[in-house]
Amino acid sequence: MASSSEAMTVNSIFYLLGATSLTPASARHITGLRICLHATFPAYLPTTTSPSCITMNESHPGLEKNNSSEFSIEKAADLVDVNVVAVEIQAVPEDVLEAAEHAQTMSAAEIEAIIHCIVDEYGDDPNFPPVVLDAANRYLTDEDLRNQPAEYQRVYDELKIEAAMMAINSPYAEVRAVVDNHDDPREPVGTFRAWFIGTIFVAAGALINQFFSIRYPGIGVGSNVAQILAVPVGKLMELLPTTEFDTFGFTWSLNPGPFNPKEHMLITIMANVGFITPYTTNIIWIQYLPIYFNQPWALNFGYQILVALSTNLIGYGLAGLTRRFLVYPAHAIWPQNLATIALNRAFHREKASVANGWRISRLRWFSYCFGAMFIYFWFPGFICQALSYFNWMTWISPTNVALAAITGGVSGLGLNPLPTFDYNMLYFDPLVTPFFTTFNFFLGTLFTLPMIVALWYSNTWNTGYLPVNSNLIFDNTGQLYSVGSVVGSDTLFNQTMYESYSPAYLSAANALVYGAFFALYTATLTHAFLYYRHEIIHGFRSILSRRKTSDLHNDVHVRLMESYKEVPEWQYFLVLVFAIIVGAIGVGVYPTQTSPAVVLYGVFLAIIFVVPLGIINATTNVQIGLNVLAETIGGLWFPGNATAMNYFKSYGFITTSHALNFAGDLKLAHYMHLPPRQTFWAQIYATILSSFVCTAILNFQMTKIPDVCMPDQANHFICPDVNTFFTASVLWGTLGPKRMFGRGGIYNGLLWCFLIGAFLPIPFYLLRKRVKVLEFVYLPVILCGGLVWAPYSMAFVWPAVPLGYIFNVFIKRRYLAWWSKYNYVTTTAFSAAIAICALVIFFAVDWKGSEIDWSGNNRPFEGCDAFECARLPLPDQGFFGPGPGEFQ
Template identity: 35%
Template sequence: MAGFEVISSKSPEDLQSSIDVPRTNEDDDCPVEEVRLTVPTTDDPSLPALTFRTWVLGILSCVILSFVNQFFGYRSNQLYISSVSAQIIVLPIGKMMAATLPSKPIQVPFTKWSFSLNPGPFNLKEHVLITIFANSGAGGVYALNIVTIVKVFYHKGIHIIAAFMLAQTTQMLGYGWAGLFRKYLVDSPYMWWPSNLVQVSLFRALHENEKRPKGGHTRLQFFLMAFIASFAYYLIPSYFVPSISAISVVCLIWTKSITAQQIGSGLHGLGLGSFGLDWSTVAAFLGSPLAYPGFAIVNVLVGFFLMIYVALPILYWSNAYEAKRFPIVSSHTFDSTGQTYNITRILNPKTFDIDMEAYNGYSKLYLSVMFAFTYGLSFATLTATISHVALFHGKTIWQMWKKTTATLQGHLGDVHTRLMKENYEAVPQWWFHIILIAMVALALWTCEGFGQQLQLPWWGVLLACAMALFFTLPIGIIAATTNTAPGLNVITELVIGYIYPGKPLANVAFKTYGYISMTQALSFLSDFKLGHYMKVPPKSMFIAQLVGTVLASSVYFATAWWLLTSVEHICDPSLLPEGSPWTCPGSDVFYSASIIWGVIGPLRMFAKLGIYPEMNWFFLIGFLAPVPIWYLSRKFPNQKWIQYVNMPIILGATQSMPPARAVHYLTWGAVGIFFNFYIYKRFKGWWARYNYVLSAALDAGVAFMGVLLYFTLQSYDISGPDWWGLMNDDHCPLATCPTAPGVVSEGCPVIR
């Protein structure tokens, strides 16, 4: 399931008040107040940007983050390392290189080119480009989920070149859309991309001269201490006692009660009283809570509690949709008898599509009630985002867009646009056009060639590209002004599911080309705006993004292919040894989605031929949900807390479930509230100085220990001591049991 997006916490009035009438050309400061307060209006064009240090540290950051994120992507706790970690770590390394490397120019053989290993002090522009490289490595390659389900879930082969080109083309297509709309979404001073201001602030803070406070530590010293502690501690939950990653107290007390374990299990139930003593449990699926604003954490927790402790118990114990036949929390698919759906019974082995005669003679597809309800909430989140943005930000967006078109027609801009045009050569538009044409052609070859292993015909590729092209500008305007970006994953699955049902790989390939290429375009545009604010030469930005994307896609692919072909029984918990972390929870959900939307299709799932047609009402529910909040915020403008109630976040709070479970939300929320409310209020100076540094150190420590353990011990099948704590579970075996009378499930008592 798709994760939630954090939407700007500002009220419409706040946003409106920050947009001023454009100044004259003599006084051309940015018309957006937040930008004026955060982004410097000076530039030094003499500073080198794409230096030897940039290439070395940028490529290293890109490769390490790509490898680590894909490596952990197949593990029980999918730790995600953001580019902020690299942003903090490379600063002292860059300064050390500037202090130690020789500055004598080096001549490139057989050319007139020369370069210096040390062109001067490590500067801000180098740091920005290295972070752009790191962003490429931190972004993930969604298409590799397709490769994973083909190889280890459907047990079919896929040509290595087809798999590689799928990864590259889905990541690179976004360059085309970004190039087409760069003029509107980057050059305009009214398209300000709020999330970039956090990065700008962090860059400025890191490059300020820092003196060690009396009795305290510098940020680097604090990072090293926290990193060593995290690195050493992770040996315990990752090797010796995996069970402390999820401790369910209720299950340890009531060892023979199905209901008690359903309520208490943090991994398979409601998680009441469960917790984890492992940073990867905290940050695995939702990201580091230290990096989230407090209002977003509260909205997520409200949505989580309403779903897990109100809606889910009512639905399950009232036996809605035959809920008691299946586990209370599960991402798997089931037949009418409560058994795992045998997909091989309805798939034609030659054509790899649905056999309708076999399907009609077998069973309709059932989901756990939580999984079905989560899909309903995903529908609601999509329409709620549109409604929320229209109500709270619609007037602002429209005024910004009118000013954008007027500004561009008059060739005017703010001080940042003027400085960029005066000092640097723009990226030629034909660079983007060539990439777009080449990637569309390669995408067509990837899907039509190799025996049509991906099932998606040429018209499907073009339709997916058309959808991405159509939505990039309007969603880009929303993202650039409100800090939210509605995803296309649900819409793309619906469209291809109705047009071309029964083809699982066609469905996921269409979704990836349509959804991810637009997402990549927004990421590229956001990075371009960051470079715009930091006065990085546009061509250097383009080269860093291009090389970083190709390199990251290659490393992600190589890591995935290596693990899929070297880890025995990867993604199959029933055959993996005790304590093995290679359970692939994310790919498991992706596989289920390919069955739901691809094999069975929305017509036989969420329409009149399916079990869950009522889920379509969530489109209307989501669309109407922000209306009362908007009305109350206008009715009671002095009640500021109302403006922080965000229905898209509340409705989309549990979109990470599955693969995330209750214990992940509870520990994430507890840590987030502690740091972003208690520490922030009582020790604001400490929070401002060390909060993000601590987050990066905890992530980095876990990542380095996890990789070290695999290469030194786990790859040689050397597991931890064989004892009770080695189980990579929460010791709640009955939580997955059905409670309907007569349903047989392995390891569960049959209810009479």
């Protein structure tokens, strides 16, 4: 709370008790109003009164102690039972008191308008407090309520506070917990210090992530590492001289003052975009290496940097154009950002506060959690890996195929009530992710598990001859599909070789995943139209409107950002056009055997999906990838051309993914009130710097590492992800999806999932008001739960459910103050400790080949759960399905 709201008037206290029309003068001379004071504040009791509860029958000058008509927030909270109101609207007392103060300045018309807004704009928002939504619906539609004056007044008073809170703060407790609703525009942001630290970290992070991306086991650093390390470096740079310099009219200093949270967040945003390695490096690897397509010209640095810059900057250009849909609206909360802000807040000027009796600061709590997790992670990470893969049921009979397939956590389906003791094993962060997302995701995994079992046991599509939960592609002997057996010397598909070899087969789980993907894509579009059409239409109208952004989006952070100059849409559009041109040059000038138009085709796919996927991501913390759709369309559009399919996939899938990541960063800057133009140039600069560093390292890897990507490479640079990418390239680009999903294809029936997905959201939408439980069903997330399989399992999903319930339901409801102060700090500390501990383990022991050979590390990886046993033996003829010459 800012200093302007650190005290509340007596009038505000009486307002909370129901006297909604008092003036400051009459507040001290009211009769018939009973106030209960706690014994801890006896000074405020009249000297002639001993009970802790008094009735205001006359003027009580004791309430004007020290000639002041103000009480501190802490004392005011004791004078009235603010907690009752706070619980009703899911807010902490401090926010309620600040809202009550503002509510007195609002007219009845303003309050009515916001109450209607709650119903109209937030009626289908799963993050909006349901008790407030129910109260608003009741107030507007329940005629019986108007016949109960006392109850009617109570509901109205609560909604009045909520309306005031929405006017001066966020309507979401999650956002209010970490995001400040005040701002100081004078605070320096784009300082020399921030740019210097950001440059060093972006270059270092890009170097590490690119260099170790081809090693197995791999290693990588996330932006949370940079966020932590930036603090000591920033504090160290406070020792530099404060001398000011003038360069081209710009005044700057090596030390502009104390290292502040806005500088810190700018560095973090630079790390967010700079630590991402270009997706196109995978294409270049399989083009260049002799074991793949053997095209030496792909070593050309100009070609590499053109396609790298293009795919990265296109995503940023799209992100800027989606701000009216994904950044400005209050309902776009981007849950993952809240953990990042919580860590930032822990390191900078925190005001002392008490949260359900806890006085410990956020920074100290972060230190405790970080230290505890850093020590603990040595056990599942190195000493006893059974804590990660606790597949204890398979230990009963390791060679039991059915037991391993159903309960196993390594390659099985993970039906295990206690599958792990490793926080890092969770598929997503349950403390950051809203619980409705966690539970819907789990439901999707739970519903699809018996479907996989049914496919496997019925031997549908010959899945009984294959492992149940593998993401690999197999031939008709159950072995890995040999892409070299269907490709000629020209790297193009050879029909004769294919017919003498085998069709491609998928495991039961992998086949279901493709079906879930197909249903998800169409369901996402239908869901977005049904539930978010008003928001999408509003976003398009705002593009053409001449009104101010703050007039179009009733959000306190939009109003606060009016203090800074915004980046106009045309600048983002120029970035988009520049990236398209650069990509077309890279693909067209060099001998890729690909039309430059593939860049536009991929971008068109991204434009169609980026807003619907972005709204879902900003609401649920689940990002839906377009990789399968891009592979399918690209394979059909460019049959037999793996490189063309890969570029379509890059410009469709990665462009969308980058756009959503960058949009999330723009929201992060929006929450922290960073000047948009400084954020714009910081992201552009970090993206360009990272692209050049990664491309330079890529060239070093290709030319200086001996036997790179070979299975026996001495330093384990065996390129596992590149091998997977190459297999997918041949199957989807060379072999083509038509042979798998087209007419006569083995998996042709899965195409019906597109139609099923398109219509599935409709009954849920139509029945959501009649069947209460359907209001909590979020179909795209349920379908995303069906994407976990191959190679993940329920063992990665189920543990998040109890954790999510404990923190985001039980603690949040009963101990909201504690949750608001410590929840996001806790999970950020765990994540940061795991990331840094993993780095230490890698360089301290893994790099040297050290390991502990004992049962705690070996037992989980023994038996069928580790070796992916099939349920059925091969037929006597040595293969299943149609044999050579029996298929086309």
